[in-house]
Amino acid sequence: MSELIAPSPSAERQASLWSDAFRAMRKRPDVIIATLVLLIVFAMAAFPRLFTDKDPTVCLGREARLRPDTWFTGDHPLGTDAFGCDFAATLVHGTRPTITLALSVIVVSVVVGLVLGIYAGYYGRWVDGLISRALDVFIVIPMLMGAVLILSLFRGRVSADSLMETIAAPAIALALFGWMEFCRYTRAATLETKNLDYVVAAKCLGASDRRIMFKHILPNAIVPVTAVIPTTIGGIIVTESALAVLGIGVQPPATSWGVLLSKGTEWAGGGYVYLFAWPLAMLILTVFAFATFGDALRDALDPKLR
């Protein structure tokens, strides 16, 4: 009766893939720094008033292009831009469109990728054929080029009032070319999982296809997908700023970091380097933090690297 002497469960350390990954990541200083940076950026997006008391839309022509004071003191710690708006406020308020856009794109891409991937992998045959060929078509078009093409079609036609409307066009364009990687990971994981005994067993107990897909297969596919999410967010932020430089990203009056960067390039040569350097610094810091976090997450979730 060896089975009767099972170890006392309460004494066991609760160990799961996620808690192990969290434990592994907590020990790395680079992850801690990256997490802090990301928390500050998210806080800026959520509560810009905590970081600046100026309104970026109140601009005085006579205060245009004031260079920043030394040591970030005075009325305009980062100076003012070409129209006399406080640049620190502009920069802080530019965080929300940037982050909202990146997060909407990633949510849409992941959801679309997961659903299509799981259907392709589970049903196979013509469903897989259709989805996989669509994936091939989208994957040969680089995200930036595809987005440029799509946005050129919409250019000038969208009148934007709220934040969601200003970012809608670039978000749709980027999501359209962002779901493929998630789809491929999910499809591969589904193919691996769908013939396992416990999936067949669930089927034998009368589970429906959708229940099998979303309760039994999806939890296994989530891990590889999660690992690429942060890195992809960084990529989306970069692509958005590239679109902004081309003048087809987030539309004014909203200002993303990409828009600021694009405006800054016009003045950088004339001695106002800070108008270019600050948005660039924010962008690089954020993307770097996402990449570091994503890298660590991937390592932590991969049991082979432990």
Add this chain to the structure above:
Amino acid sequence: MSETIRVIGDTLPGADMNAPLLEVDDLRIDFKVRGKRVPAVRGASFTLEQGRTLAVVGESGSGKSVTSQAIMGILDTPPGHVTGGAVRLHGVDLLGLDEETRRTIRGNHIAIVFQDALSALNPLWSVGFQIGELFRVHRGTSRKAAKLKAIELLDLVGIPDAANRIGHYPHQFSGGMRQRVMIAMALALDPEVLIADEPTTALDVTVQAQIMRLLKKIQAERNMGLILITHDLGVVADVADDVAVMYAGEVVERAGIRDTFKRPAHPYTKALLRAIPRVDAIGQELEVIRGLPPNPASLPGGCPFHPRCFAAEDRCATEVPPWVEPAENHGSRCHFAEEVYTDER
């Protein structure tokens, strides 16, 4: 589960309660392999009555597992195709039903226990969740009531401290305990037919006996029909009521268990029985069946067993033997069934 009064007609339209519980009639299954049709099951027939245990015995590749897959409706199509015959539950041919109806039959009327319980349980969910899920999805039970039902079931299959074990994950259970969990899951919806596909093969011998006794006990208590699929005649000897011996995709002998052990009517069964090690035969050489099971893609002509048969004559290589019954409820597919039965061969 006693409060659940089952109305068969609700989930199985056209059910005839006077018809046998489960009847497999001349079932034929082909596999398409590289454009060629390979017969895996060539006309298997057997009947399972309520409250009885049928052992389906055969070597690897004899078609016993494929038959159970066809009964469950989980045959991989392609490559597997049912090309003929019927599987009747209370007289209703399951093979003719649409997928949605078949799905409601799985778990509710027919359930299966697999060989390897570790891989047949989802490692990501606790066993309590996996058992409770059945009640919540199929019966619309509340989360709390489903948990109580799950504890009740784990208790029923003999898992000690069920109330605590419910939150545990499959890897925290031993092999025998996992198989008990599997049995609990199969029993959850109170099926009338339970198929156990080599339920003890992955377990060590002492645990094997416990699991067999558990299956037998539950079968008797619930008056279920139990199909035991196995390659081990010894395991089923004191559990089964009837035996169907399969060879090369057909049932070659069908009889009550005592009759089969005492007076087999097919040379294959006889050879199988001789190949079981016996305590009272110390010092004697263990008999084996010479040769290998035939390749289903190129079966020998006539009786497929003739190249390995001790009783074979020339006609066995050319004439397909008919189904004969040397005694009541004792059938065999052999030219010399009578003589084997009376031990003249």
